[in-house]
Amino acid sequence: MPRSEFVKKCLEVTKQAEAGFRDLWTRLGFSCDWDEMYTTIDPWVRRISQRSFLDLHRRGRVYRREMPTLWCPECVTAVAQAETEDRDLPSTFHDIEFPLPGGGVIPIATTRPELLPACVAVFRNPSDGRWMHLEGRTARVPLFDREVRIIADGRVASDKGSGLVMCCTFGDTTDIAWQEEYGLDLRIVLEKSGRMGPLAGFLEGMTAAEARAEVVSRLGASGLLRGGRPITHAVNVHERCGTPLEYLVYPQWFIRILDMKADLLERGAQVRWHPPMFKVRFDHWVENLKWDWCISRQRYYGVPFPLWYCAACGEPILAGEDSLPVDPLESPPPTPCGACGSSESVPESDVMDTWATSSLTPQINARWGERDERQGFLPMGLRPQAHDIIRTWAFYTIVKAHLHGGDIPWRDMMISGHALNPSREKMSKSRGNVAGDPLAALERYSADELRYWACSSRLGTDVVFSEEVLGLGRRLVTKLWNAVRFAAAHLEDYDPSTPAEPRPFDRWIVARAAAVARAATAGMDEYEYSVCMREAETFFWSALCDNYLEIAKARLYSGPGPRRAAAQSALYSALYTVLRLFAPVLVHITEELYQEVFRRFEGHESIHLAPWPSPQEPDADALSAGDAALVVVEAARRYKSEKGLSMASTISAIRVSGPAALLGAVRPFGEDLAGVARAGRIEWTESGDGEGIRAEVSE
Ligand SMILES: [Zn+2]
Ligand SMILES: [Zn+2]
Missing domain, CATH: 3.90.740.10 (Valyl/Leucyl/Isoleucyl-tRNA synthetase, editing domain)
Structure with a gap:
């Protein structure tokens, strides 16, 4: 079968695989621009890959030499180090x-x-x-x-x-x-x-x-x-x-890189690595390089070298730029031998290492050298990839960007870990140890729950498949659903233009939301999605659900007026903030709730098109006063649970003591505190400086 036929068959198989991936990725909620798909065997991608070879040849960066190469006697082919274990x-x-x-x-x-x-x-x-x-x-x-x-x-x-x-x-x-x-x-x-x-x-x-x-x-x-x-x-x-x-030992084509270690280290330093520790791995790899980059493979399938050899003197005869992509096995060379003039030639039957093409992802996306080349596209913004291919994909991409464009390929690198099975082994289909086969898991867990699990470890660390963590994801999704449904019932008549009289706890939850948005944004700025999730989750469970919702309930259930309007406004703002912080991970539930509750106020077509919460400076006074006031709520809860009382049971009084200034800041919370604690009254007592707020239930 001629290679062109074989490539056609491969493209057919690729189409089917693509459909499978597209289905899976869509179900998992990946945000992809499906118009930007390409395969490394597409004709125009082959052209860019061969263009890269010709460019490196012009620059004197490639050479051919007999070299020992890793060989699989079973598959009868050379293999790359990256394909061995x-x-x-x-x-x-x-x-x-x-x-x-x-x-x-x-x-x-x-x-x-x-x-x-x-x-x-x-x-x-x-x-x-x-x-x-x-x-x-x-x-x-x-x-x-x-x-x-x-x-x-x-x-x-x-x-x-x-x-x-x-x-x-x-x-x-x-x-x-x-x-x-x-x-x-x-x-x-x-x-x-x-x-x-x-x-x-x-x-x-x-x-x-x-x-x-x-x-x-x-x-x-x-x-x-x-x-x-x-x-x-x-x-x-x-x-x-x-x-x-x-x-x-076989004649191989190499890209000369050993003489430019210093340049490559410099390029590596110009890229921002997230997390930064992985730059060390790149540096070690470059410093310890012992071989130039061997790019030939004795295989049938792949991007062919765009060249022939003179049958008389052995000189390579390169393809012309206008004939790319070319398969020398199926086309004659453009010219006779430049060295001896012979018109007899032998095609190069080897193909290029897959990394020789995969290292060109920025150039492919920029349509480098094509009629529709995108100007100003390079360097690109971000390379997301796992840590096991730093010395291949990341390294080779940096090499190519340096050689072709004298630049870095992208400004940021985001290095993730692997999914491990419960025995902490890397999951791979060939080993049959895939505990978390995504399609099988999708039968039992929602995409949001799977995403919650996948984002549960810090960037760069491996994440172990865990039913327990998936369960936490399920619990969060359910709680989010219930909390927003509860809020929705009280937001039906919400009108942001109604005059409101915010109470201290309203100001506190808004300040808390601002503080969490700042911390979550700082995490996201470093691509630490797990930090964003952890911040948002703590805020949601503790500040919003356990405390604010309980505190605001009385006013939410009361009749219309500025007091109810203030609770509505604070609740709306806090929920909308946390929903957007959850949105990158819990993509489906947040979108559903946004459409149902928030869209009519915000107007954005989707929560995924809404602006990220602005990381404003939180109101520090409102924050510290509210945090201090919560001591009173906790004291009442502790008392009731120790006595085996229901949280709804009433108590006669709570004695609150603290230094004058702090006590003065907490006193305005009194009415809400008495309400949520179901206390008949609150007694305020000044104590010495240097202490915090103390609260004690008195019979
Ligand atoms: Zn083999
Ligand atoms: Zn010749």
Whole structure:
């Protein structure tokens, strides 16, 4: 099947998946501009991706080199580091004897005896006293009878095995580093098919597992095997299929980045990181970069490189900008070879790493280089993403923005955590441990309840799937519904133009609402939605429902007039404020209640289009006086609950004492206090300075 056909099929599947996502996201209340959808395989996105490659080529930023690359023998493809994971797998540590020329043997422990034909050196730690005498000597590779150097290097772990290790092409990343640093031979024994090649001698044609068994059996027969110990160790596998990965050497395209670490650190510093601790992770990644960015993948599906190679001299022939997107497998090059003039060419069959395109999200959104390019669009405002792809998505996007535009890609980064299952494991479909499969959970919990749970942890921290937290969400949604329904009954005749006589508790709840709006807004300014929720929730449950509603009830039930109007006005304002603070998380219930109660006063089409509560300076006097007055309410409640009395039962008097100034501030609350406490009277007594308000029920 030609790649263009395959891409067409993929686009069809993508369309279906898109519909599924759209349905789910809509049900979950995501606010998306569905006109801005794109896929990385759309023709115009492929064009921008190839344009990026051509631009980097013009700037001398890309080069091609033979390099070891991670390879999945099962899927027969190169894979990116980001697609691998470590799994604990059982294996055997084989103790193998390497003969020394001139007599004697040295023991080497390995889990990969099938790599003996790929062995190019033996390494020891220079500080390991046991092997000092091997300085400058060589060893013979058993069964294959080749002589290799014994080299001292501090990276050898003296406490593992015998303290001697073999270096092969390639067992792991240390082997790759050693090969490069010590100029060791390349002995590639594993082929792309995952089978042993001609350099493996008698193992040729076998899989790695077959070759391992054969080598162990032959070593045993020749008396070169001292023994084996079963172990369980972490093996780097392909996440998708679980196959242990190999390294192959293959020509790859790279973007040169190692020479611009300082620039990248500077770009990272120009971005505002939320929470700031994740900038450290970015900095460490940049500081410890050891490789340029390998962008080629030996795969069928992906964005092709826009180039061919001259069949005569091997020079790359680049596609013209006007032919993008181009698939060199299906189109001829625009010109003969610029170096030798030959018109014979070979298409590049590799495709680009998916990050090579995903790193262009700002440029894609800006339609970079397209006819409808959006001017002044970059840098964008915000990149929301999780913490596990800082070194890929965030890093590569910063690289591309720096190289193409000499700028940062966005001004703010908002880094979230992961959803964990109750055993605190990252939930992933391939592992089948999805306790919180969103669609299944939507059958049992409302979208608002799920959103409440998802926003329950601080930005950047993981959130554990918890029925308990979902239950708290349900409780809040129910309480919100009941509170607004109760208020609605008393707001039916609410007319903001009615003259009102606000009482101190009215001023207090309005000041409390202003204070909570400030704190919640400060949280939101740092993208801390959980802070906003916590502030709003505390205010709602405690100040508004437990206290103000109880205090204002008497006036709300009374006949029309300025006293009732004042309670209506304060209640309306406090509820409308907290509803808007809840709105980003509890999207559905707040919208429903807004439409029912607030829209006719506010006029905005939706609560999600209403202005955010303005974070005004709260009236500090009203706030502190009201907080002090609540001591009286609490004393009455405590008294009644200790005596097992109903909250509606009456008491004869409450004695309130405090320093003169504070007492003077609380006295105006007297009527409302007596009302809510059902107290016959309140007795005011001055006490010494330095104390707060005290209240005591007297029989
Ligand atoms: Zn695989
Ligand atoms: Zn040529």
